[in-house]
Amino acid sequence: xxxxxxxxxxxxxxxxxxxxxxxxxxxxxxxxxxxxxxxxxxxxxxxxxxxxxxxxxxxxxxxxxxxxxxxxxxxxxxxxxxxxxxxxxxxxxxxxxxxxxxxxxxxxxxxxxxxxxxxxxxxxxxxxxxxxxxxxxxxxxxxxxxxxxxxxxxxxxxxxxxxxxxxxxxxxxxxxxxxxxxxxxxxxxxxxxxxxxxxxxxxxxxxxxxxxxxxxxxxxxxxxxxxxxxxxxxxxxxxxxxxxxxxxxxxxxxxxxxxxxxxxxxxxxxxxxxxxxxxxxxxxxxxxxxx
Amino acid sequence: xxxxxxxxxxxxxxxxxxxxxxxxxxxxxxxxxxxxxxxxxxxxxxxxxxxxxxxxxxxxxxxxxxxxxxxxxxxxxxxxxxxxxxxxxxxxxxxxxxxxxxxxxxxxxxxxxxxxxxxxxxxxxxxxxxxxxxxxxxxxxxxxxxxxxxxxxxxxxxxxxxxxxxxxxxxxxxxxxxxxxxxxxxxxxxxxxxxxxxxxxxxxxxxxxxxxxxxxxxxxxxxxxxxxxxxxxxxxxxxxxxxxxxxxxxxxxxxxxxxxxxxxxxxxxxxxxxxxxxxx
Amino acid sequence: xxxxxxxxxxxxxxxxxxxxxxxxxxxxxxxxxxxxxxxxxxxxxxxxxxxxxxxxxxxxxxxxxxxxxxxxxxxxxxxxxxxxxxxxxxxxxxxxxxxxxxxxxxxxxxxxxxxxxxxxxxxxxxxxxxxxxxxxxxxxxxxxxxxxxxxxxxxxxxxxxxxxxxxxxxxxxxxxxxxxxxxxxxxxxxxxxxxxxxxxxxxxxxxxxxxxxxxxxxxxxxxxxxxxxxxxxxxxxxxxxxxxxxxxxxxxxxxxxxxxxxxxxxxxxxxxxxxxxxxxxxxx
Numbered sequence: 001x002x003x004x005x006x007x008x009x010x011x012x013x014x015x016x017x018x019x020x021x022x023x024x025x026x027x028x029x030x031x032x033x034x035x036x037x038x039x040x041x042x043x044x045x046x047x048x049x050x051x052x053x054x055x056x057x058x059x060x061x062x063x064x065x066x067x068x069x070x071x072x073x074x075x076x077x078x079x080x081x082x083x084x085x086x087x088x089x090x091x092x093x094x095x096x097x098x099x100x101x102x103x104x105x106x107x108x109x110x111x112x113x114x115x116x117x118x119x120x121x122x123x124x125x126x127x128x129x130x131x132x133x134x135x136x137x138x139x140x141x142x143x144x145x146x147x148x149x150x151x152x153x154x155x156x157x158x159x160x161x162x163x164x165x166x167x168x169x170x171x172x173x174x175x176x177x178x179x180x181x182x183x184x185x186x187x188x189x190x191x192x193x194x195x196x197x198x199x200x201x202x203x204x205x206x207x208x209x210x211x212x213x214x215x216x217x218x219x220x221x222x223x224x225x226x227x228x229x230x231x232x233x234x235x236x237x238x239x240x241x242x243x244x245x246x247x248x249x250x251x252x253x254x255x256x257x258x259x260x261x262x263x264x265x266x267x268x269x270x271x272x273x274x275x276x277x278x279x280x281x282x283x284x285x286x287x288x289x290x291x
Numbered sequence: 292x293x294x295x296x297x298x299x300x301x302x303x304x305x306x307x308x309x310x311x312x313x314x315x316x317x318x319x320x321x322x323x324x325x326x327x328x329x330x331x332x333x334x335x336x337x338x339x340x341x342x343x344x345x346x347x348x349x350x351x352x353x354x355x356x357x358x359x360x361x362x363x364x365x366x367x368x369x370x371x372x373x374x375x376x377x378x379x380x381x382x383x384x385x386x387x388x389x390x391x392x393x394x395x396x397x398x399x400x401x402x403x404x405x406x407x408x409x410x411x412x413x414x415x416x417x418x419x420x421x422x423x424x425x426x427x428x429x430x431x432x433x434x435x436x437x438x439x440x441x442x443x444x445x446x447x448x449x450x451x452x453x454x455x456x457x458x459x460x461x462x463x464x465x466x467x468x469x470x471x472x473x474x475x476x477x478x479x480x481x482x483x484x485x486x487x488x489x490x491x492x493x494x495x496x497x498x499x500x501x502x503x504x505x506x507x508x509x510x511x512x513x514x515x516x517x518x519x520x521x522x523x524x525x526x527x528x529x530x531x532x533x534x535x536x537x538x539x540x541x542x543x544x545x546x547x548x549x550x551x552x553x554x555x556x557x558x559x560x561x562x563x564x565x566x567x568x569x570x571x
Numbered sequence: 572x573x574x575x576x577x578x579x580x581x582x583x584x585x586x587x588x589x590x591x592x593x594x595x596x597x598x599x600x601x602x603x604x605x606x607x608x609x610x611x612x613x614x615x616x617x618x619x620x621x622x623x624x625x626x627x628x629x630x631x632x633x634x635x636x637x638x639x640x641x642x643x644x645x646x647x648x649x650x651x652x653x654x655x656x657x658x659x660x661x662x663x664x665x666x667x668x669x670x671x672x673x674x675x676x677x678x679x680x681x682x683x684x685x686x687x688x689x690x691x692x693x694x695x696x697x698x699x700x701x702x703x704x705x706x707x708x709x710x711x712x713x714x715x716x717x718x719x720x721x722x723x724x725x726x727x728x729x730x731x732x733x734x735x736x737x738x739x740x741x742x743x744x745x746x747x748x749x750x751x752x753x754x755x756x757x758x759x760x761x762x763x764x765x766x767x768x769x770x771x772x773x774x775x776x777x778x779x780x781x782x783x784x785x786x787x788x789x790x791x792x793x794x795x796x797x798x799x800x801x802x803x804x805x806x807x808x809x810x811x812x813x814x815x816x817x818x819x820x821x822x823x824x825x826x827x828x829x830x831x832x833x834x835x836x837x838x839x840x841x842x843x844x845x846x847x848x849x850x851x852x853x854x855x
Contacts, residue, residue: 008749015656019677029695084591091588115777117806118828121813126605152598183581213685215780247784265691276683404745414736427744
């Protein structure tokens with residue numbers, strides 16, 4: 001009986017260890033291929049080069065166009081998601097009564113449950129044509145349409161995490177403010193939001209990480225033309241869309257062109273991983289503040 | 292076994308003098324449970340200090356004392372239930388049938404089968420009445436056929452004075468029973484694995500007076516076959532039900548003697564203050 | 572600022588934040604209306620049963636539908652036992668030591684890694700290193716890794732919700748730790764575990780990027796017939812059609828989206844029904 005229990009415990013432990021193995025696997029796969037890549041392409045050329053044409057006959061491996069493309073779309077998405085998400089959170093946390101919350105919150109969560117390929121469809125075939133009526137110069141593939149749609153998709157994440165942070169603020173702080181005759185707006189903006197600052201910042205950073213890692217919306221609607229530009233009206237390519245592009249093609253395995261997807265993937269992983277760590281650290285801080 | 296509901300029990304301290312008192316301690320009969328200089332720690336905090344006591348077999352022994360005095364903690368050392376809580380530590384010995392249960396190589400699982408426990412808030416499993424009682428038998432491999440299992444379940448429910456009330460609905464959910472019935476089910480469940488000792492941790496504190504009376508009568512009956520230790524914060528209950536009483540205070544054992552003596556003529560002033568209601 | 576000004580500013584602010592919230596919901600409504608109007612006409616039994624074709628009006632979605640269902644079932648078969656086992660270890664056996672903390676931190680981090688990275692992992696490890704090729708099983712293994720953190724987190728919550736009194740009662744009868752877990756804790760936690768699994772699967776069924784990256788095909792004219800066969804899934808088929816310039820294919824994509832959303836609604840509905848039904852059971 002003792003031995004059986006011991007075997008069971010070991011088996012369960014191995015399953016738990018799989019998560020560590022997954023992280024090790026991700027790092028190993030990316031590192032091995034990136035190292036092979038960097039043996040042929042100097043890292044300075046990769047990180048600071050301004051032309052990305054790995055599939056051309058005279059290939060260039062400067063990743064900046066992809067990075068800028070990713071940053072541009074994410075920036076537009078954050079311009080939508082952060083203020084709108086925060087305002088929604090303030091409304092749900094400080095103004096709405098419980099029956100309104102009970103209806104609105106799950107519906108808002110639905111936005112987060114829609115598959116990203118559906119959002120891509122929406123961005124390409126509805127939002128971009130709509131925007132073209134306002135901006136006639138807008139190309140069919142651009143950064144603006146998918147950026148806005150991505151912002152709407154990430155909004156529930158910002159809203160729910162910010163709301164959690166605001167609800168963790170002790171009610172005594174609010175009552176103190178109301179007792180002094182402050183309005184709800186003044187209390188929310190001057191007392192609650194600053195008190196929930198680390199939690200809200202953690203939410204923002206996680207949202208940025210989510211935007212950077214998003215693939216299908218940009219693969220469908222942003223284009224496949226790596227271009228070093230901050231112009232949201234022209235086609236660009238993001239890091240994630242590039243990986244999809246190569247995966248769909250016929251690039252043979254083991255070639256330098258093939259390895260580029262791992263090198264770009266490594267950059268993507270490091271960026272999101274760093275952001276996630278900062279966000280988790282901030283969230284730990286705000287939990288400690290109020291416990 | 293007489294029907295429990297009709298036999299009267301001593302209802303007040305004054306009647307104690309006329310009831311059958313427990314036999315005086317005899318050196319020929321070995322004690323069932325013995326603690327020797329037992330210290331117990333929750334982390335750094337010492338909850339029990341130098342407890343030494345000898346509990347006799349086939350009697351009801353009550354542990355009394357104010358909240359937080361350590362009586363439940365000591366009860367739980369007897370079946371090592373405190374092992375589940377992280378950070379606890381034991382110094383000294385607890386012996387059952389002269390073997391130290393905290394010694395090396397002791398099989399805690401077997402120990403807990405021999406020492407049954409009933410908790411303050413009844414905790415039947417969210418299964419049927421039958422499955423609640425049969426669970427202990429099945430996991431300990433104590434029966435080899437379905438008919439034997441059914442027989443054991445019936446026997447245990449009879450011992451707990453619950454059989455007549457549930458015999459027609461054995462496969463209904465245990466959670467549908469009343470509070471008192473659930474507690475008797477927990478007693479049946481504990482008895483099913485044929486323990487020698489039954490520990491009861493304030494078993495009636497969540498029950499109404501009638502259900503409480505039935506539990507008390509049951510505890511009194513069970514001592515014919517088992518050694519019963521009952522923790523209670525209700526002194527009248529201790530006086531009604533037990534043969535020996537141990538009074539705990541702030542983690543120490545203040546006095547341990549026959550129940551009639553504790554409640555009519557205690558040796559320690561502290562005991563006298565407690566049982567006369569001056570504190571606690 | 573006078574009181575009247577402050578109060579009207581407050582009302583304006585409240586209106587603004589409510590407006591913003593409703594705007595987001597309006598976007599969702601616009602999306603639904605758009606997809607339904609584009610695709611409802613195309614949705615038919617022939618479409619669901621048919622095979623892809625160069626002629627948009629004759630194209631069907633069956634291989635992708637079969638692929639999606641096949642992959643998701645395999646993913647569930649992989650993710651459930653491993654996820655539940657890991658959660659049981661962390662919740663019931665784990666001590667407050669370095670290894671357990673490291674595992675927990677890993678799981679939280681993995682939940683936030685972009686899904687396309689899992690595709691690269693699947694490509695490197697399952698497709699190439701383990702030689703599974705671009706098969707259904709490799710795809711399922713990739714998605715299982717993706718789903719695992721969520722399954723583990725929701726299983727842990729389900730285990731935590733089991734009252735400690737049930738565990739105590741079991742130990743007091745002389746049960747071992749595993750007997751207690753298997754006979755008492757798991758049965759009570761099962762509805763919560765299944766709900767978490769179904770929810771994580773409903774996310775996985777909409778995943779496109781990791782499967783494209785590990786090599787699922789975009790033009791497949793057959794339904795997968797074994798775990799080693801190549802395959803495609805609904806979202807990839809939708810992606811394929813939406814990437815074509817012809818408008819007729821866009822209608823196909825919209826119809827595919829409606830099918831995908833119907834699958835999602837069914838799965839989520841199932842999860843909610845399961846949770847409600849078992850909550851009533853526990854109440855006795």
